[in-house]
Amino acid sequence: MxxxxxxxxxxxxxxxxxxxxxxxxxxxxxxxxxxxxxxxxxxxxxxxxxxxxxxxSDKKKKSSDAKIHLLEKKLRERDKVISEIVSENIELKKNLNGEI
The missing domain is CATH 1.10.10 (Arc Repressor Mutant, subunit A)
Structure with a gap:
């Protein structure tokens, strides 16, 4: 069997x-x-x-997907700004230490 x-x-x-x-x-x-x-x-x-x-509840899922997409976009923009600020900060520290 x-x-x-x-x-x-x-x-x-x-x-x-x-x-x-x-x-x-x-x-x-x-x-x-x-x-x-x-x-x-x-x-x-x-x-x-x-x-x-x-x-x-497909309509609710679509709206939550749109919200997730918007939040991910905001996070990418913030990461970009943070990386620019960090690189500027490093450059300023290099220039400051080089002048002294």
């Missing part, structure tokens, strides 16, 4: 979950029909709803 796991495609998982959600077929019946453990069914269901939440 082999211990290899069966793999269900995304389409198969959605079809199986749809049977429960749309047709109100009990989880026990579905699990028997497809020979899956109820925990697997509920894990798929959780993943489905978490993915749905992400798809509905």
């Amino acid at each position: 082999s211990n290899s796991r069966r793999k269900f495609s995304a389409e198969q998982k959605v079809r199986i979950l749809r049977e429960n959600l749309e047709n109100q077929i009990p989880v026990s019946t579905i699990c028997e029909r497809y020979q899956i453990h109820p925990n697997v069914f509920y894990r798929w269901k959780k993943q489905l709803f978490e993915g749905a939440l992400a798809s509905f």
Whole structure:
């Protein structure tokens, strides 16, 4: 007897979950029909709803991505200014020490 796991495609998982959600077929019946453990069914269901939440909150993600991009740009500008100031400071110290 082999211990290899069966793999269900995304389409198969959605079809199986749809049977429960749309047709109100009990989880026990579905699990028997497809020979899956109820925990697997509920894990798929959780993943489905978490993915749905992400798809509905896509607008929020885009705005947060824009904010991140803006903040990264500001950091790059500040790093550039800091490096210029540091190089000027080093040059001034060299000139000051050379004159004395």
